[in-house]
Amino acid sequence: MPAVDWRVTRLSRRRSTVTRAQVETVTGRALGLFGLVFGAQTVPIALVQADALLPGAGAALMAVLYGAIVGLAVATVTKVAVRTACLAFALLYALALVAWPFLVDDPAALHGAAPWLYYLCTVATTAAVVAVLPVWAAAYTIVVPAVYGVIRLLPSGGDAGPLLAVLDALYAVVLGVVVLVIVTMLRQTAGAVDAAQEAALERYDVAARLHANEIERVKVDALVHDSVLTTLLSAAAASTPEQQQLAARMARDAVQRLDEAGATGPRALDRVGLPVLVRRLRAALTTFTTPFTVRVVNAGGVELPVEAVEALYAAAVQAMVNSLQHADEPGLSTRRELRIRGVRAGGCVIEIADNGRGFAMDRVPAERLGLRVSIEERMANAGGMAHIESRIGHGTTVTVAWPQGAGGAA
Structure with missing residues (x-):
């Protein structure tokens, strides 16, 4: 097999690499799946704690957050407006967390249990990681659990002691930071792979074009030598009508072959x-x-x-x-x-x-x-x-x- 064909065959069999787009797709769909799972797990707790909230507040809060989770899952599956859906859920969760102390009407009905919003905290921090730049995602990952820790100290948050409140907040921060680091590293690695692959393809494109041009030059040189020069020599040496007719036919053939060569042109191989x-x-x-x-x-x-x-x-x-x-x-x-x-x-x-x-x-x-x-x-x-x-x-x-x-x- 010629060297060029071997290179093309090898390139055509190259292993597919993980791209930045694939990382975003996998991260988004994992978030959508786990959001549905975590949301389903909190439904029983949310129904029990709805009695401690203002009339209608529990149903409204569940409708907003669970609706946002479903919208997030749909967006990640269809790959339409993924970042918008993630940002919307992260903001709605933060607003719900801040509003929680004002929605609780009977703190004693919580029986010291943690608000059900806590179990969606990791989903919210992961949504922030997908939706915004790492620096803003890091700020969200720290501030939101800290707000929850403060709420945990209040009667409306279960009136937990300082130690338990700090441990709950730190646990949410650790999980959020782990997700942030993993996703950021995957994005950077995939971005570097994308850039390297793009540069390699651009270099190969140049090499393929140069090779195609060289093949075309050799083809034209052979065509000029075999057809054009031969026709010119035959026309110069023609002394009889038969020889002149032969030279004319050779000229028409040479022109046709030149037109065909020009129409074909060089093509990249890969x-x-x-x-x-x-x-x-x-x-x-x-x-x-x-x-x-x-x-x-x-x-x-x-x-x-x-x-x-x-x-x-x-x-x-x-x-x-x-x-x-x-x-x-x-x-x-x-x-x-x-x-x-x-x-x-x-x-x-x-x-x-x-x-x-x-x-x-x-x-x-x-x-x-x-x-x-x-x-x-x-x-x-x-x-x-x-x-x-x-x-x-x-x-x-x-x-x-x-x-x-x-x-x-x-």
């Missing part, structure tokens, strides 16, 4: 996973001051040629830049979305949409290259397609797909 493109687009979004809502569907198991990945990335970034430059209207808020969808095992559709001012396609000047060259022609040259739909006052949607017609794209 294929990369769609998650690589997703990470590159997310990295590009961090350079923008205006946020995009990102939705990714069916990215696992999809692999695309390097050339297609480069074309999709460049076209999508250009479409996002166009939206940032032209979509906003004074006094109005513009929503922007980046939707990435894998199609079977070897296709991709990317949509960049906004609800901004929009424009009329027939009024775009011919010299404007952002749409025609940077998006449409770039995708066409890579074997894909681009479709731009816009109406004045109704926003713009740019769809880029590879290969052409992937997933029924317009």
